[in-house]
Structure formats: C-alpha cells, structure tokens
Amino acid sequence: MKQSLIEAIGGVAAMERVHKAFYDKVYAHAWLGPFFEGYSQKLIELRQTQFMARKMGAKQMYPVKDLDVVHHRMYITEELLLVREGLLRETIEEEGIALNLVARWLKIDRAFWSRVQKGSLDEFKKIDLKNEQALIVERPED
Numbered sequence: 401m402k403q404s405l406i407e408a409i410g411g412v413a414a415m416e417r418v419h420k421a422f423y424d425k426v427y428a429h430a431w432l433g434p435f436f437e438g439y440s441q442k443l444i445e446l447r448q449t450q451f452m453a454r455k456m457g458a459k460q461m462y463p464v465k466d467l468d469v470v471h472h473r474m475y476i477t478e479e480l481l482l483v484r485e486g487l488l489r490e491t492i493e494e495e496g497i498a499l500n501l502v503a504r505w506l507k508i509d510r511a512f513w514s515r516v517q518k519g520s521l522d523e524f525k526k527i528d529l530k531n532e533q534a535l536i537v538e539r540p541e542d
C-alpha cells in the first residue's frame with residue numbers, strides 16, 4: 401500500500417516538532433507575531449497539527465472549524481502568506497525532511513490560502529464584521 405504523506409515525513413511526532421519550532425518563529429516575528437497575541441501557542445500548535453495531519457492522511461479527529469470564519473477578522477494578504485510560508489519551509493527543512501516532501505507539504509498548505517486571504521485594505525474595511533474587531537497589523541519597517 402502507498403505510504404501516506406504523514407508517514408513519509410516521520411509521523412505525527414515529526415509534525416508536532418515542526419509546528420512547535422514554526423510557531424516559536426511566528427510568535428517572535430514582528431509582522432506575524434501580533435496576530436497571535438492572546439492566543440495560546442500550545443493550542444494553535446495542536447490545532448494546526450490536527451488539521452494538517454488529517455489532510456496528509458492521518459486518522460486524527462479534528463473538531464472542524466471553518467477556516468474562513470476563524471480568520472474572518474484578520475487582514476491577511478498574499479505578501480503575509482508568503483512570509484509565513486518562508487518560515488514554514490525553513491522549519492520543515494530544519495527537521496531534515498526530504499525536499500520533495502517539503503514541496504508536497506507546502507502545496508497542501510497553499511490549498512487553503514484562498515480561505516484566509518483578503519484583497520485590498522479598502523475591500524477588507526467594507527466587510528461587515530458584526531461585533532468582531534478587525535485585526536490589522538501593518539508591515540513593520542525592515
């Protein structure tokens with residue numbers, strides 16, 4: 401039987417290590433970090449692993465939340481997604497995962513970008529967030 405991607409990368413344990421190191425970088429990042437203020441890093445790591453492991457063929461239970469809804473109030477641009485992807489790529493490579501598997505992982509991740517990505521700031525400001533507060537983080541100066 402063909403090996404699933406989650407098995408090929410070293411199982412859920414390998415993914416847990418990647419996500420721990422990845423969110424260490426994300427939480428410390430000047431642009432990405434502020435989005436996560438107030439959210440438990442441990443819980444985010446757990447949810448991300450449950451979500452992605454399942455997409456890679458693991459039989460994990462995931463209490464499904466709609467990604468559009470979860471990221472609704474966040475002003476997430478393509479540029480920001482590319483910064484996040486850079487950190488994710490770096491972290492997966494540091495785990496020693498083969499490059500072809502890194503590419504497969506990132507392809508699955510990219511499949512969800514359209515659920516979280518917003519257009520221009522003007523368009524974003526027109527979205528009716530009801531009583532949610534918009535979460536906009538300006539790109540810090542380099």
Ligand code: HEM
Nearest residue numbers: 435436439447448451465470476480481484509512513516
């Ligand atoms: C730069 C882009 C992104 C930012 C700033 C971001 C930020 C966040 C934040 C702040 C949360 C916590 C929200 C909450 O618990 O209410 C969250 C949850 C989550 N995000 Fe993202 N996210 C991004 C991209 C993505 C992408 C591309 C994916 C999927 C591949 C993803 C998957 C998830 C999942 C699975 C959760 C947990 C949802 C749950 O609790 O059920 N995120 N994200």
